Amino acid sequence: DAGVIQSPRHEVTEMGQEVTLRCKPISGHNSLFWYRQTMMRGLELLIYFNNNVPIDDSGMPEDRFSAKMPNASFSTLKIQPSEPRDSAVYFCASSVRENEKLFFGSGTQLSVL
Amino acid sequence: DQQVKQNSPSLSVQEGRISILNCDYTNSMFDYFLWYKKYPAEGPTFLISISSIKDKNEDGRFTVFLNKSAKHLSLHIVPSQPGDSAVYFCAASFMDSNYQLIWGAGTKLIIKP
Numbered sequence: 570d571a572g573v574i575q576s577p578r579h580e581v582t583e584m585g586q587e588v589t590l591r592c593k594p595i596s597g598h599n600s601l602f603w604y605r606q607t608m609m610r611g612l613e614l615l616i617y618f619n620n621n622v623p624i625d626d627s628g629m630p631e632d633r634f635s636a637k638m639p640n641a642s643f644s645t646l647k648i649q650p651s652e653p654r655d656s657a658v659y660f661c662a663s664s665v666r667e668n669e670k671l672f673f674g675s676g677t678q679l680s681v682l
Numbered sequence: 683d684q685q686v687k688q689n690s691p692s693l694s695v696q697e698g699r700i701s702i703l704n705c706d707y708t709n710s711m712f713d714y715f716l717w718y719k720k721y722p723a724e725g726p727t728f729l730i731s732i733s734s735i736k737d738k739n740e741d742g743r744f745t746v747f748l749n750k751s752a753k754h755l756s757l758h759i760v761p762s763q764p765g766d767s768a769v770y771f772c773a774a775s776f777m778d779s780n781y782q783l784i785w786g787a788g789t790k791l792i793i794k795p
Binding site: 573600602611612613614617619624625660662667668670671672673674675676 | 714716718723724725726727728731771781782783785786787788
């Protein structure tokens with residue numbers, strides 16, 4: 570199994586641009602999570618999907634952030650417009666079901682200039 | 683308000699000796715605790731977990747101890763190996779919303795040869 574696959578690994582963009590992060594969860598996993606890691610706030614849950622349905626998006630910081638999961642094998646996290654304070658590492662993780670251990674992707678290092 | 687605290691940002695241990703990583707929590711309603719390990723440029727990987735009904739869980743060289751009265755858990759690694767050098771995160775969750783992990787800030791463990 571290839572594990573959770575995220576793309577791109579690195580993204581450098583200018584303030585105001587749209588950024589789209591992509592995630593392919595492990596096949597057969599029903600739960601998908603988007604996390605953000607910063608020095609100041611550590612690991613924060615942004616949104617949680619179960620069976621492709623968003624269950625909890627209370628961690629999404631602002632309306633500039635949106636996430637979709639059109640099918641069981643793909644999810645996106647979009648930031649529009651991006652701001653320098655969005656610079657962070659964004660992780661996608663999946664699990665077999667809600668209360669099982671998480672498998673993380675390698676993350677996307679986002680830099681907004 | 684940090685509900686899960688890892689007060690040691692880093693720890694240096696001689697190879698072959700015991701590594702002890704500590705984690706404190708403030709919310710007595712947490713009932714499930716996990717440790718994840720993270721290498722640079724990778725996502726966290728699950729290491730070991732413990733339910734609040736237990737006070738110890740062991741998996742090979744890794745043992746987690748839970749002291750509910752002190753709201754404290756620790757991860758013991760015996761013997762420590764160079765490959766154990768990584769950042770270790772403690773996380774906690776509630777039984778009724780166990781997808782929502784509350785993460786500590788992490789402790790960087792360095793194993794000296």
